[in-house]
Amino acid sequence: MKRTVALAALAALTVQAHAAEGARWGEGIGFYIGVDSLPTVASGTFAGLANPNAGRLTLLFDHGDHFHGIGAYSYSGSVSAPVIDPTNTNNRIPETYxxxxxxxxxxxxxxxxxxxxxxxVSAVQAAGVNHEYGHLGAASIQSLAGLGEQADALYGSSGARWSQAYDGVLVGLKLESISAGLKVAAQGDLDLFDTSNVAVLGDGHSLSFLPTFYVDSTAAAGTYTAQFSLVNLGSNQAVLDGGTFYIDFAVAPAVPEPGTWAMMAAGLATLGVVARRRKAG
Structure with a gap:
């Protein structure tokens, strides 16, 4: 009985942990772009040092009532000899944890x-990481202001660290690298990076971006990865480029058609008959 109650409680906690829907998931938007205004590192090994991501464009994942910064600038090394890295350990979608x-x-x-x-193609699915991280659209964090109680809480989370508005910011998405065969479609363009490695997403106050990632249906099974960074193409040079981040996609091994299974079964049966005849002989 105690085991049953414990399992039920664990199941309830698990459901609660994944129950929160993103503020704009219904529109396909699970990410936001803001500028980090935190002046110093608040906690951890490098607490008190200047925030290396301050003033930088930052990709933010909507985690219900707070954001996860993806691929922000960070420190490595030691406090006495810190090294600024143009990314952080939490730089992949889905997140590694x-x-x-x-x-x-x-x-x-x-x-x-x-x-x-x-x-x-990439698409939101019913459960798991394909649901939680499948809303690959991105918008300005300013789009959350006044949108409702949930959106307002998200907008002002972490002490409103990313919600400050900046004029003169034109956000670009820079393609740093991409697996052969993987392409990005958006804004009516089926190959967004065919002529340039930077796509203009729009004004920092109002941008909205709904991409589709895809490969040919004949693509080999395996993992396909795109690496990006956010860049400021506008006149406000006080806002700096962001760190690098990755999005990983998977192509599952092809499942044999029913006819193929039948042929394989027939072939195995024939081999069995031959083997028995040889043994009998």
Missing amino acids: ARTDADNQALALTAGTGAFAGKL
């Missing part, structure tokens, strides 16, 4: 339709 088993190491690419027929 969420990769609890072999099935959620990356976002699954699944069969597309319409303009993406014959492709395997």
Whole structure:
């Protein structure tokens, strides 16, 4: 009985941990872009040192009532000899702590339709990391202001660290590297980075970006990765470029068609008959 109660309690806690829906998930937006205003590192080994991410564009993952900074500038080394790194340990989507088993190491690419027929595409799915991290759209953090109680709480979280507005900021998404065969579509463009490695997302106050990542349906099974950074293309040079981050996608091994299974079964049966005849002879 005690075991049953304990398991029920654990299940309830697990559901609560994953129950929070993002403020704009219904629109496909799970990420926001803001500028870090924290002047010094608040905690940890390097507490008290100047925040290396201060004044930088930062990708923020909506985690219900707070943000997770993705790929922000950070320190390594020691307090006496700190080294500034243009990323941090939490620089991948899905976040590494969420990769609890072999099935959620990356976002699954699944069969597309319409303009993406014959492709395997990114899409929000019902559960797991493909649901929590599958809302790959990004918007200005300013879009949350006045949107409702949940959005306002998110907007002002962490002491409103990222909610300060800056004029003269034009945000660009810089493609640092990408796996062969993986492409990005957005804003009606089926290959966003075919002519340049920087895509303009829009004004820092109002940008909205809804990408689709895809490969051909014949792509080899495995992990496909895109590495990005946020850059300021506007006139306000007080706002600096952000750190690098990665998004990992997975192509599952092809599942044999029913006819293929039947042929394999028939072949195995034939081999069995031959083996028995040889043994009998």
